[in-house]
Amino acid sequence: MPTGPTGLGAPTGPTADQVDQPTRDLVRLLRRFGWRAFALAFVAGLTGLTTVAMVLALVGFALILAPVRGVRRGGVPAVPERPGW
Numbered sequence: 001m002p003t004g005p006t007g008l009g010a011p012t013g014p015t016a017d018q019v020d021q022p023t024r025d026l027v028r029l030l031r032r033f034g035w036r037a038f039a040l041a042f043v044a045g046l047t048g049l050t051t052v053a054m055v056l057a058l059v060g061f062a063l064i065l066a067p068v069r070g071v072r073r074g075g076v077p078a079v080p081e082r083p084g085w
Contacts, residue, residue, distance in 0.1 A: 034063030
């Protein structure tokens with residue numbers, strides 16, 4: 001089994017825990033939109049638009065906490081799925 005560049009015995013082959021680049025980009029984009037929704041919720045709350053602020057805050061939570069499943073690589077999902085889901 002090949003080891004990592006430090007020689008500490010870390011495997012370098014693809015595993016089920018590795019996530020590919022497009023999935024990482026998607027997660028980063030979702031998080032960025034989530035934080036922007038939080039910022040807009042704060043501004044809407046300051047201006048008195050409480051309903052809009054609540055909706056934007058919920059959207060921000062949904063975007064930040066959204067689970068993203070990775071692309072399958074060699075028949076193994078990049079992110080392990082929960083049994084029964």
